[in-house]
Amino acid sequence: MSAMKSYGFEKRLVEFEGKLYYERFSKAQRLQHIFLLTSFTLLILTGIPLLFPDTWVVRTMFWLRGSFTLRGIIHRTAAVTLLGVSVYHVFFCLFSARGNRDLREMILSKKDLIDMYSMILYNLGRQEGHPQSGRFNFIEKFEYYAVVWGSGVMLATGAALWFPVHATILFPRWVLDIIRVIHGFEAILAFLAIIIWHMYNVHLNPEVFPMSRVWLNGRMELDFLRRHHRLEYERMLAELPPDKALQVRRQLGEENPAASQTPEMESA
Amino acid sequence: MSLTTGKHPATDRLLILTAVLVLAVASGASLFAALPDKACLECHVAPEKAAATPQVDTALIGSSAHKALKCVDCHMDLEGLPHAAPLKPVGCLSCHGERLDNRGQTIEKYRDSVHGRAKEMKMGEDAATCVDCHGKHGILGHLDPQSLVYRGNIPRTCSRCHENNQVVIKHDIRMERPYLEYEQSVHGKALLKDGLLQVAAICTDCHGVHDIQSHTAERPMASQPQTCGKCHIAVYETYHSSIHGRLHIDENNLDSPGCTDCHGEHGIQSPTTAGAPTSAANIPKTCASCHADATRMAKYDIESDRLSTYKQSFHGVAQGLGSENAANCASCHGYHDVYAPSDPRSMVNPQNMLETCGKCHPKATANFLAGKIHVNPEQKSAGAIYYLRKSLVWLVYATVAFLVFWVGIDLSRRWRKREKTK
Numbered sequence: 001m002s003a004m005k006s007y008g009f010e011k012r013l014v015e016f017e018g019k020l021y022y023e024r025f026s027k028a029q030r031l032q033h034i035f036l037l038t039s040f041t042l043l044i045l046t047g048i049p050l051l052f053p054d055t056w057v058v059r060t061m062f063w064l065r066g067s068f069t070l071r072g073i074i075h076r077t078a079a080v081t082l083l084g085v086s087v088y089h090v091f092f093c094l095f096s097a098r099g100n101r102d103l104r105e106m107i108l109s110k111k112d113l114i115d116m117y118s119m120i121l122y123n124l125g126r127q128e129g130h131p132q133s134g135r136f137n138f139i140e141k142f143e144y145y146a147v148v149w150g151s152g153v154m155l156a157t158g159a160a161l162w163f164p165v166h167a168t169i170l171f172p173r174w175v176l177d178i179i180r181v182i183h184g185f186e187a188i189l190a191f192l193a194i195i196i197w198h199m200y201n202v203h204l205n206p207e208v209f210p211m212s213r214v215w216l217n218g219r220m221e222l223d224f225l226r227r228h229h230r231l232e233y234e235r236m237l238a239e240l241p242p243d244k245a246l247q248v249r250r251q252l253g254e255e256n257p258a259a260s261q262t263p264e265m266e267s268a
Numbered sequence: 269m270s271l272t273t274g275k276h277p278a279t280d281r282l283l284i285l286t287a288v289l290v291l292a293v294a295s296g297a298s299l300f301a302a303l304p305d306k307a308c309l310e311c312h313v314a315p316e317k318a319a320a321t322p323q324v325d326t327a328l329i330g331s332s333a334h335k336a337l338k339c340v341d342c343h344m345d346l347e348g349l350p351h352a353a354p355l356k357p358v359g360c361l362s363c364h365g366e367r368l369d370n371r372g373q374t375i376e377k378y379r380d381s382v383h384g385r386a387k388e389m390k391m392g393e394d395a396a397t398c399v400d401c402h403g404k405h406g407i408l409g410h411l412d413p414q415s416l417v418y419r420g421n422i423p424r425t426c427s428r429c430h431e432n433n434q435v436v437i438k439h440d441i442r443m444e445r446p447y448l449e450y451e452q453s454v455h456g457k458a459l460l461k462d463g464l465l466q467v468a469a470i471c472t473d474c475h476g477v478h479d480i481q482s483h484t485a486e487r488p489m490a491s492q493p494q495t496c497g498k499c500h501i502a503v504y505e506t507y508h509s510s511i512h513g514r515l516h517i518d519e520n521n522l523d524s525p526g527c528t529d530c531h532g533e534h535g536i537q538s539p540t541t542a543g544a545p546t547s548a549a550n551i552p553k554t555c556a557s558c559h560a561d562a563t564r565m566a567k568y569d570i571e572s573d574r575l576s577t578y579k580q581s582f583h584g585v586a587q588g589l590g591s592e593n594a595a596n597c598a599s600c601h602g603y604h605d606v607y608a609p610s611d612p613r614s615m616v617n618p619q620n621m622l623e624t625c626g627k628c629h630p631k632a633t634a635n636f637l638a639g640k641i642h643v644n645p646e647q648k649s650a651g652a653i654y655y656l657r658k659s660l661v662w663l664v665y666a667t668v669a670f671l672v673f674w675v676g677i678d679l680s681r682r683w684r685k686r687e688k689t690k
Contacts, residue, residue, distance in 0.1 A: 053585045068591040123677035125684060161582075165629050165636060174639025177653055180582065181645050185660035189667055196671040206682055 009236040013244060014219060020251050021219035022236070026098050033215050035085040036147075042078035043154075044191050046071045051184050079158055086151050105135040108145070112138035132230040139201050143193070150190045157183040222252055307349055308339045328406040360398040369477045370410070377479035386439070394435050401425055419465050423450055426471045442483045446471075449535035469499060493517055496527045507604040511611070523564055530554055530603075546603070551596040552578060552587065577642035593628075600624055600641075616641075 012023045025033065049058040049071075062068055092099035115131035115138045122130045131137075136144070157179045160167035164176055203211045214220050226233045237245045249255060311317055312324040329335060340346055342358040365376040378384045378398075386395035401417055408415035416425045427447035429435045436444050443449075450456040450471075458468035472480075474490040481488045489495050493516060497504025507513040507527070515524035528536075530546055537544035545554040556575035558564055565572040578584040578597070586594035600616055607614035615624045618637070625632050643650050645657040 050585050050589075053579070053588050058589070062589040065590065066592075068586060068589045071589075120677065123681040125681065165632050168633060168635040168638075171635070172638030173636050174643075177639065177643050177645070177650075178656060181653055181657050181660065185657075185664065188664055192664070192667055192671060196668075196675060200675050200678070205678065 009239050010241070010244065012236070013240065013248070016217075016219060020222060020248060022222055022225045022233075023218050024214050024220040025218040027218070028092060028096065029098070029102075030215060030218050032085055032089055032092070035081060039078040039081040039085065040190075040194065042074055043082065044187065044194075046075040046078070047187050048191060051188070076162060079155070079162075082151060083155055086155065102135070106141055106144055108141055112141055116142075133228065134231040134235070135229060137229065139197075143198055143201075146190070146193050146197075150186060150193075153186050154183065154190070157186070222248060226252060303338070303340050303346075303349075305339050311350065324405060332405060332407045333409050333412075334405075334407055357397065357399070360402075364398075371472075371477050371479075373477065373479045375478045381476070381478060381480045382482040382485075383480060394429070394439060396429060400429070419470055420459065420463075422470045422472055423447055423456065423459070443534060446534045449533075453534060453536045454538050454541075455536060467499065473498070487520075490533070491526060491528055493526045503604055509613075510602075510604060510606045511608050512606055513604075523558070523567065525558065529558075546598075548587070548592055548596055549590070551598050552584070555597045571642075573644060573647070574642055577644040577647075580644045580646070581642075595628060599627070 014021050014023045049061055052058050062071070089099075093103040094100065115133065118127060118131045119138070121127040160176060160179050161183060164173070167176060167179075203209070222233075225236075237248060240248065309324070309326065311321045313326055314321065315323070334342070342360075343355045344359070344362075345356045361376055361378070365374065367375050369375055379388070383396040387397055389395075403416050408418075410417045410419075412418060413420065415421065424447070430441065430443070431445060431447045433444070435441070451460060455469040458464040459470060462468070474495050475481075476489050483491075493504060493507060493513065497508075508517055512524045515521040516526050532545055537547075539546040539548070541547060542549065544550065552575055559570070560572055560575045562572040574597075579588060583595040587596050602615050605613070605615075607617075609616045609618075611617060612619060614620065621637050622632060622634070625636060629636065643653060645653045648654050650657075
């Protein structure tokens with residue numbers, strides 16, 4: 001914990017145009033996200049059509065002579081980019097203070113499953129109040145692992161399909177048929193997860209529609225942090241030097257300590 | 269020497285009488301045969317009579333192959349001058365009938381050709397006769413570049429009737445625009461653009477000359493591989509040894525493709541031309557026209573899912589979306605040299621597979637050959653892959669269901685809260 005304290009919340013509290021914000025993502029993280037989303041989008045665009053080669057849309061996509069070759073070049077360039085950002089991310093998690101600390105916050109616990117269950121009950125109207133999360137809620141954790149697992153599977157299976165001759169040094173060729181099925185279906189699952197799970201939960205839900213800007217500037221409104229990451233908020237107040245903590249509470253109109261006790265969850 | 273002996277006066281008189289009679293008849297005929305052209309030309313080169321009498325261009329005759337002939341040599345039914353009724357069409361076969369054409373067939377075979385029979389059946393002026401292809405007074409030898417039957421002119425000569433929709437539709441001729449197709453074909457371009465007069469195939473090379481037959485005839489010349497083989501000798505030999513050639517030529521089995529079944533007919537194109545049935549883009553469709561036909565394939569114990577399984581493979585997907593270097597049927601099975609996989613000459617014989625795959629995947633090892641090639645994950649025959657795919661499909665359904673459920677209940681909660689705060 002001493003190592004974590006050396007990278008405390010003071011650095012996460014940033015001031016912009018006279019207002020305090022919680023720095024959700026550092027510049028390094030935002031760049032990783034941009035590389036990830038660019039390569040992911042290109043991979044999906046140049047990959048998913050191959051699963052539906054006989055449809056009108058896909059045939060139209062490839063009407064231009066040589067477009068299939070170009071598709072391959074884009075797909076593999078994007079794959080190398082994804083590999084690059086993945087490798088960078090591993091080093092980032094292992095060796096940067098922020099990466100290391102965020103990774104620890106990502107560790108799954110029993111609470112995440114309970115949170116999910118209780119969130120469903122809450123959404124169904126069977127329960128008052130929703131679960132309170134730390135830096136990363138269960139939605140974000142699941143998604144992170146989905147990305148890690150998905151990237152790993154796609155990079156490994158993709159490499160085998162890219163270099164079939166080398167791959168068959170390790171295993172017989174019929175395994176490549178299996179790998180191709182997996183590569184295709186994992187692509188569909190990743191696509192669905194991103195287009196529905198990620199886009200809805202992060203960007204398209206009525207609260208932030210049409211888009212959360214956190215991925216661009218890294219700043220999260222303190223009020224948003226308090227409502228959605230209550231535990232992180234409280235921990236920040238506890239760890240911040242008292243003057244900073246007071247500044248935060250003042251900005252949120254929390255001078256009356258009693259106010260901080262009422263969980264105020266929803267905005268219209 | 270005298271024919272009369274003087275010993276038998278009665279016999280002599282009879283002989284003399286006979287001789288006189290024979291001479292009289294013969295000289296009468298020959299007198300007529302010797303009728304000078306001048307007599308004909310009195311009317312037929314007489315502009316003032318042009319309204320009632322067909323006029324003849326003597327210069328045309330003078331430069332023709334028949335310049336040494338007299339009018340009556342061809343217009344043999346002339347019985348006296350002046351003649352009222354138009355003369356009959358001339359009969360060329362009386363001189364040319366037993367001659368051989370440049371395919372080595374007697375010209376007389378015209379009578380049994382599709383044109384000759386059409387004429388017999390009184391199809392009127394539409395049935396091609398000698399003059400329709402060779403011309404009339406201006407007839408020229410086939411080596412004369414001006415001749416209608418000069419190699420370079422034959423396609424256009426044939427097209428005079430065969431591109432004429434009235435003729436083609438009236439007589440239900442199979443090909444409606446043979447010349448237009450031919451013009452764009454590899455043969456047509458070789459002749460008309462590149463001027464390869466002796467090597468570019470023209471109509472008569474494939475269809476025959478005077479003995480030309482209808483497509484309804486049994487094995488007309490133009491559909492026989494032997495015909496193509498006259499020029500494409502090495503290809504013919506390879507094809508003949510292939511499984512297709514052996515069945516088609518030796519066993520006369522028309523289930524097995526001949527040249528035209530894959531290459532087309534008048535519009536035949538090089539495989540490197542886009543749109544050719546033998547182009548990389550069209551090969552699967554061309555092969556599938558037989559190999560996806562379940563009834564035909566069942567006769568030979570060949571699976572008819574070769575195309576559907578190919579289309580499922582990465583080769584097939586890439587090929588279908590326009591990749592030019594993705595393997596197609598011919599890349600692995602060959603084209604003129606297709607053999608059964610059990611044949612040691614076959615490119616897909618286990619012994620040759622490494623070399624075949626190695627064309628695109630150099631350094632492939634024996635491991636690279638392990639497993640079936642034509643696999644369709646959507647069919648049970650794919651084994652484990654089928655079940656893997658099935659379960660992944662259900663996983664996708666389940667994921668979609670969960671995600672929709674998740675978004676649905678989230679939205680419904682937000683909706684309820686919104687109602688409350690109102």
